[in-house]
Amino acid sequence: MKTVLKTFAAALLLGVAAMGVAKADPVKIGVAAEPYPPFTSPDASGKWVGWEIEFIDAVCAEEKLDCVITPVAWDGIIPALTTKKIDLIVSSMSITNERKKTIDFSDKYYNTPTAIIGPKDQKFGATPDDLKGKVIGVQVSTVHAVYAKKHFTGAAEIKEYQTQDEANNDLAAGRLDAVQADSIALGEFLKSDQGKACCDLKGMVAPDDEVLGPGVGAGVRKEDTELKDKINAGIKAIRANGKYDEISKKYFDFDIYGGGGAQSN
Amino acid sequence: MANEAAIINVVARTSLWLQPHRIVLILIALGLVLSAAFFMRWDWLPQYYEMGLIGIWRSLWILAVTCILGFLLAVPLGLAQATGSFWFAAPAKVFCTVIRGTPLLIQLWLLYYGLGSLFPQYPWIRGSWMWPYLRQAWPYGVLALTLSFAGYEGEVMRGAFAGVPKGQLEAARAFGMSRWKAFRRIWLPQAIYRALPTLTGETVLQLKSTPLVATISVIDIFAVSSKVRQDTYLTYEPLLLLALIYMTITGILVFAFGRIEARIPNKIG
Amino acid sequence: MPLLPDLSQACLPPTQPSAVRASNPGATLIDAFLSASAAGIIELLSPNAPGWGGTLLVGLLHSIEIALGATCLGLLIGTCGAYGKLYGGPVVRDLLVVYTTIVRAVPELVLILLLYYAGTDLINQALTAMGYQRVDISGLAAGIAVLGFVQGAYSTEVIRGAILAIPQGQIEAARAYGMSPGLLLRRITLPAMLPFAIPGLANLWLIATKDTALLAVVGFYELALATRQAAGVTKAYFTFFFAAGVLYLLLSLFSNLLIGRVEAWSRRGMPSLKEAR
Numbered sequence: 055m056k057t058v059l060k061t062f063a064a065a066l067l068l069g070v071a072a073m074g075v076a077k078a079d080p081v082k083i084g085v086a087a088e089p090y091p092p093f094t095s096p097d098a099s100g101k102w103v104g105w106e107i108e109f110i111d112a113v114c115a116e117e118k119l120d121c122v123i124t125p126v127a128w129d130g131i132i133p134a135l136t137t138k139k140i141d142l143i144v145s146s147m148s149i150t151n152e153r154k155k156t157i158d159f160s161d162k163y164y165n166t167p168t169a170i171i172g173p174k175d176q177k178f179g180a181t182p183d184d185l186k187g188k189v190i191g192v193q194v195s196t197v198h199a200v201y202a203k204k205h206f207t208g209a210a211e212i213k214e215y216q217t218q219d220e221a222n223n224d225l226a227a228g229r230l231d232a233v234q235a236d237s238i239a240l241g242e243f244l245k246s247d248q249g250k251a252c253c254d255l256k257g258m259v260a261p262d263d264e265v266l267g268p269g270v271g272a273g274v275r276k277e278d279t280e281l282k283d284k285i286n287a288g289i290k291a292i293r294a295n296g297k298y299d300e301i302s303k304k305y306f307d308f309d310i311y312g313g314g315g316a317q318s319n
Numbered sequence: 320m321a322n323e324a325a326i327i328n329v330v331a332r333t334s335l336w337l338q339p340h341r342i343v344l345i346l347i348a349l350g351l352v353l354s355a356a357f358f359m360r361w362d363w364l365p366q367y368y369e370m371g372l373i374g375i376w377r378s379l380w381i382l383a384v385t386c387i388l389g390f391l392l393a394v395p396l397g398l399a400q401a402t403g404s405f406w407f408a409a410p411a412k413v414f415c416t417v418i419r420g421t422p423l424l425i426q427l428w429l430l431y432y433g434l435g436s437l438f439p440q441y442p443w444i445r446g447s448w449m450w451p452y453l454r455q456a457w458p459y460g461v462l463a464l465t466l467s468f469a470g471y472e473g474e475v476m477r478g479a480f481a482g483v484p485k486g487q488l489e490a491a492r493a494f495g496m497s498r499w500k501a502f503r504r505i506w507l508p509q510a511i512y513r514a515l516p517t518l519t520g521e522t523v524l525q526l527k528s529t530p531l532v533a534t535i536s537v538i539d540i541f542a543v544s545s546k547v548r549q550d551t552y553l554t555y556e557p558l559l560l561l562a563l564i565y566m567t568i569t570g571i572l573v574f575a576f577g578r579i580e581a582r583i584p585n586k587i588g
Numbered sequence: 589m590p591l592l593p594d595l596s597q598a599c600l601p602p603t604q605p606s607a608v609r610a611s612n613p614g615a616t617l618i619d620a621f622l623s624a625s626a627a628g629i630i631e632l633l634s635p636n637a638p639g640w641g642g643t644l645l646v647g648l649l650h651s652i653e654i655a656l657g658a659t660c661l662g663l664l665i666g667t668c669g670a671y672g673k674l675y676g677g678p679v680v681r682d683l684l685v686v687y688t689t690i691v692r693a694v695p696e697l698v699l700i701l702l703l704y705y706a707g708t709d710l711i712n713q714a715l716t717a718m719g720y721q722r723v724d725i726s727g728l729a730a731g732i733a734v735l736g737f738v739q740g741a742y743s744t745e746v747i748r749g750a751i752l753a754i755p756q757g758q759i760e761a762a763r764a765y766g767m768s769p770g771l772l773l774r775r776i777t778l779p780a781m782l783p784f785a786i787p788g789l790a791n792l793w794l795i796a797t798k799d800t801a802l803l804a805v806v807g808f809y810e811l812a813l814a815t816r817q818a819a820g821v822t823k824a825y826f827t828f829f830f831a832a833g834v835l836y837l838l839l840s841l842f843s844n845l846l847i848g849r850v851e852a853w854s855r856r857g858m859p860s861l862k863e864a865r
Binding site for chain 2: 678679682683690692693694695696697698699701702705706794798799800801802804805812815816819823824825826829830832833836837839840841
């Protein structure tokens with residue numbers, strides 16, 4: 055009986071394993087499995103589109119990497135990287151010292167300020183004083199969640215959402231008084247029918263480089279220096295040959311890369 | 320004397336239970352637990368300890384409230400299906416089928432995000448007395464879990480009501496009891512006795528459904544563990560502790576229900 | 589600091605259909621609901637590209653695939669588990685008790701998270717220890733493995749109960765005929781336990797179809813996640829969650845029909861339940 059069970063277990067293990075064996079060694083690009091326009095979002099046919107998708111496609115083409123988009127849950131995206139379910143995080147993840155304790159980042163590939171939006175019929179700004187007594191929505195495990203916790207705790211109630219669009223939806227529903235997130239993503243929401251009807255921009259939050267970091271980079275495992283170097287080289291190349299600007303022009307009419315030039319690390 | 324016999328009995332049972340292989344298994348388990356305690360990171364515990372207790376408390380009261388409300392709703396649902404009148408039975412049957420045929424997660428999201436997305440079309444909602452509740456997340460969680468419990472338990476109550484022998488009801492009527500009195504004194508208590516054994520299982524299932532409310536931003540114990548995972552980037556430790564917490568609660572529930580069931584005289588022959 | 593982007597002018601990439609129309613002051617409940625629904629909903633749910641109906645159907649297909657796989661894996665684990673619990677040695681029996689108790693006491697959501705992260709890690713470590721190469725476990729296989737592991741605990745109990753319900757005389761008779769254990773399993777135990785096991789297993793299948801929705805929380809692509817994405821992009825949360833509910837309900841009702849047939853088939857030659865009463 056025992057040997058039967060043992061062989062059976064082994065067969066089961068191999069069977070499960072064999073079902074999922076991938077052929078070559080494609081680089082699995084982890085994106086959050088949720089709409090985050092204009093950076094990454096699924097279209098009706100199930101394809102992933104957006105600025106960040108085109109950007110990483112260009113980098114992969116430049117470095118001749120075989121890249122596949124692999125959607126994973128945002129709140130588990132770092133464990134997914136460290137347990138090798140994905141090889142690279144390209145999901146508008148800000149480079150922070152806190153995250154650097156666990157994973158490594160490529161050079162930044164864009165940097166935009168952080169905004170706060172709220173209902174049209176209320177007038178307030180983006181300082182802790184303005185937000186006193188309000189309910190602020192943020193997405194879990196983002197720099198915005200950390201920032202709100204650090205600067206608005208005590209003054210305001212902070213509610214965390216699994217995805218950004220759920221926070222936006224609750225703002226439109228009136229369950230939230232404000233939402234803090236990346237200014238581009240919020241700008242996209244304010245242009246949608248839902249956003250136009252309910253909300254407007256309240257302001258940009260005071261900078262805090264310690265929390266908000268120097269910009270957005272691609273997350274890699276610490277030991278994966280080869281991949282990191284390739285991605286860095288790719289970013290440098292498409293910035294130099296105009297491909298980066300070409301893609302950006304399709305989506306934005308300003309420089310999304312942000313000031314300061316390329317930072318090493 | 321009786322005491323001594325009981326003690327001897329307990330000792331005998333323990334020694335029967337503690338066979339050599341079990342001692343080895345227990346030692347291995349202890350080793351695993353100890354190595355988990357020593358080699359895994361637990362330094363986050365003091366910081367989140369208080370949050371965790373609040374989370375456990377929230378999970379427990381959601382469980383208690385939804386089970387009680389759900390059961391109260393299940394009685395009329397079961398009765399409507401058992402009495403046979405089409406106009407009562409059909410809606411109750413449809414309700415139970417829909418609740419049992421769709422995932423709780425979808426029901427929860429439909430209630431919270433679905434209804435929420437309709438709010439902007441009705442500005443008067445924000446002026447109504449319900450708004451302070453509609454603004455928060457927990458009423459939706461409580462509502463969805465209550466309806467779910469009622470749907471599953473309603474089906475059980477249907478069988479329980481139908482299972483009470485007709486003769487008893489006829490006898491009650493023959494004694495001159497009114498229909499209401501016969502229902503209150505005979506039918507309902509007997510049906511509840513019959514449904515009681517399922518309550519343990521249903522309550523444990525309900526406990527296992529409570530973490531879903533974390534997906535609509537209610538901070539229960541599951542949400543606290545997610546928060547720890549996100550803050551510390553640890554994967555296994557918070558999840559293992561969470562599993563242990565749920566196992567403990569399940570154990571307590573099963574034990575408590577066992578005690579209650581043992582106290583209820585077995586009146587059904 | 590980077591220059592402040594002008595939020596009002598950053599241009600939109602693809603235009604997306606939206607069900608949320610500007611609110612119409614003074615509209616009654618029904619009016620507003622109808623104006624939001626009629627044309628918009630049909631457009632949103634159409635199976636071709638501008639509509640998201642196709643995405644939902646693909647999601648449903650994934651859900652069914654995962655549920656089927658998980659139920660089959662669960663049956664395999666359950667059969668072995670039931671045999672282990674009934675005829676295994678003391679260690680096997682105790683380990684199986686631990687397995688079924690833990691799985692049934694911990695929420696599926698927690699198990700799914702634990703197995704999703706730990707399970708694939710462990711399989712890979714086991715494979716490297718046995719000298720094989722580490723493998724990537726795709727979403728589908730991982731989903732099946734995770735749910736199947738959970739289902740296995742429940743089917744262990746169902747099948748164990750069903751085997752115990754077989755009249756002992758039938759098994760003794762088979763042994764007396766000199767049947768080997770394998771033949772006994774194939775000819776007597778499995779067919780004879782089927783009518784007892786099917787109601788429980790059918791229930792497990794229904795649970796499996798609904799539990800696939802939990803995988804959305806980990807980011808598996810199936811109906812619930814497809815719905816969430818569609819709702820997020822189009823902002824038509826109510827429409828899409830409602831549509832998903834209908835799809836799940838249809839799946840359940842269709843399963844119930846099939847289960848009725850299978851149950852009748854498995855009970856063939858046995859006295860009907862009504863007569864037995």
